[in-house]
Amino acid sequence: MADADARAVAAELAWLARVIEARITHFLKEPGAPFRPEAPPAPTPGSALTALVAEGPLDPQARLVLALALAPQVQPALLDPFFLRNSAIDRGFTEFGGTRPETGGFQPNVDTALFLIAGTDPAARIAAMAHLGPDRPLRRAGLSIAGGALTLPPYRAMALLQGRAPEPDFSADFPAKRLTTALDWEDLVLPDAVMHRIGHILGWLEHEGRILRDWGLGRSLGQGFRALFHGPPGTGKTLTAALLGKRTGQPVYRIDLSMVVSKYIGETEKNLAGVFDQAAERGWILFFDEADALFGTRSSGGTANDRHANQEVAYLLQRIEDCPGLVILATNLRGNIDEAFFRRFHAAILFPRPDARQRERLWRGVLGGAVPLEGDVDFGEMARAHDLSGGSINNVVRHAAVTALRRGAARIGARDLGDAVAQELQKEGRTP
Ligand SMILES: Nc1ncnc2c1ncn2[C@@H]1O[C@H](COP(=O)(O)OP(=O)(O)OP(=O)(O)O)[C@@H](O)[C@H]1O
Ligand SMILES: [Mg+2]
Known part of the structure; x- marks a missing residue:
């Protein structure tokens, strides 16, 4: 519905431009007279903006503020009237608020919004401030007033312009990456007891709304679900996280902890805040891989650097606790995690090494499809003989496939697999 979205935003901004013009004229010519702003444009059916206005709900004043925050990204020149100079003092009008950078367009701030809604009348301005309070529709719509500047995050602007927000790019500013898998739920091989506990997380995701809202348990239980x-x-930890997302249709984002703890004070918080904010708003599952890196730094005292790292970790843990969605932390080590933190998880699931029966299913899962095999390949035999994890079995198969083709064979044989197993065990520091 991108067409309807663009039309709705264009109409909204054209309306904003007319109100700015009228407001400034009123301010310059007849500030004592009542000001009646033009009514906002009629709804554009099927547009994200109209949906947002209805959902807010956003009244005409709130819509004006939203349009004002959107303008710098979409049509910055529209705010040029605010550059008007006050000839008495040879600078811009203080009444318009905002900042006027050397290059680029006018940056509206809270004062600009109040001027637009209420002019210079103190009582009306105080009343208008209510629109900007926490938990008001405008703030829920993503409007930020941090530091007084009126801004709308770019992904929010994109959502209004195109009907949906773009997938963020992985970078230092956004230290998270979408995690997906080509495998399906049926491919997951784990003991029944473990599958049962994973099913419980799935159950939470499916019934959360009913439990927290319909049954009113939200007040006691709080939002969110944290799993270790x-x-x-x-053994399938990352795979399971990806499958939970695939099953429930929720994007899973993997956070790269090595990119998270930054040497610049405050940067880490800012970068992570973007991930957590979007996760909360867009219903993402967050996956922290190799989370032991987090707990390892939780020492007391130490150097200034250690203390700084501790502070970042404390922030991260706090955000994890406050996150309204599913957060999964994965680690190879259980021992490293202090008990106090361990108790805060709603589920802690051990992914064991597969037993012989599970290994046979894993072998079959990888090789049972269209892969050409020699007659001497025996899944049961390989499963019994070699204590390998699912990840190791994948490595073995990759190695064996290359070996077979390199010796000119068209099929993978038992010997290719045997050699590859030996390689893999050696790599893992074990002897065949
Ligand atoms: N239990 C399993 N069931 C099915 N496939 C598995 C299982 N465990 C591992 N695999 C296969 O091995 C691959 C690697 O597993 P995965 O990355 O999920 O392991 P992990 O537990 O996250 O390991 P690490 O601790 O090293 O991150 C999977 O993509 C899948 O192909
Ligand atoms: Mg993993």
């Missing part, structure tokens, strides 16, 4: 996945490498 622990266990040896290659």
Whole structure:
């Protein structure tokens, strides 16, 4: 519905331009007279903006403020009237608020919004401030007034312009990456007891609304679900996180902890805040891989650097606790995590190394499809003989496939697999 979205935003901004013009004229010519702003444009059916206005709900004044915050990104020249100079003092009008950078367009702030709604009348301005309070529709719509500047996050602006927000790019500013998998729920091989506990997380995701809202348990239980996945490498922790998202249709974002703890004070918080804010708003599942890096730094005292790292970790843990959605932390080590933190998880699930029966299913899962095999390949035999994780089995298969093709064979044989197993065990520091 991108067309309707663009039309709705264009109409809204054209309206904003007319109100700015009228407001400034009124201010310059007849400040004592009542000011009656033009009514906002009629709804554009099927547009994200109209949906947002209805959902807010946003009244005409709130709409004006939203349009004002949107303008710098979409049509900055529209705010040029605010550059008007006050000839008495040879500078811009203080009444308009905002900042006037050397280059680029006028940056509206809270004062600009109040001027637009209420002119210079103190009582009316105080009343208008209510629009900007926390938990008001405008703030829920994403409007930020941090530091007094009136801004709308770019992904929010994009959502209004195109009907949906873009997927963020991985960068230092956004230290999270979308996690997906080509595998399906049926491919997951785990003991029944573990599957049952994972099913419980799925159950939470499916019934959360009913439990917290319909049954009114939100007040006592609080929002969010925090799960700890622990266990040896290659046992399916990352895969399970990806599958939970695939099953529920919620994007899963993996946070790269190595990019998170930044050497610039305050940067970490800012970068993470973007991830957590979007996760809360857009219903993402957050996945912290190798979370032991987090707990390792939780020492007391130490150097200034250590203390700084501790502070960042404390912030991160706090955001994890406050997150209204599902947060999964994965680690190979259970011992490192202090008990106080462990108790805050709603579920802690051990991913064990697969037993022989599960390994046979894993072998079959990887090789049972269209892969050409020699007659001497015996899944049951391989499963019994080699204690390998699912991740290791993948490595073995990759190695064996290359070996077979390199020796000119068209099929993978038992010997290719045997050699590859030996390689893998050696790599893992074990002897065949
Ligand atoms: N239990 C499992 N069921 C099915 N496939 C598995 C399982 N465990 C591992 N695999 C296979 O191995 C791959 C790697 O597993 P995954 O990355 O989920 O392991 P992990 O537990 O996250 O390991 P690490 O601790 O090293 O991060 C998976 O993508 C999948 O192909
Ligand atoms: Mg993993």
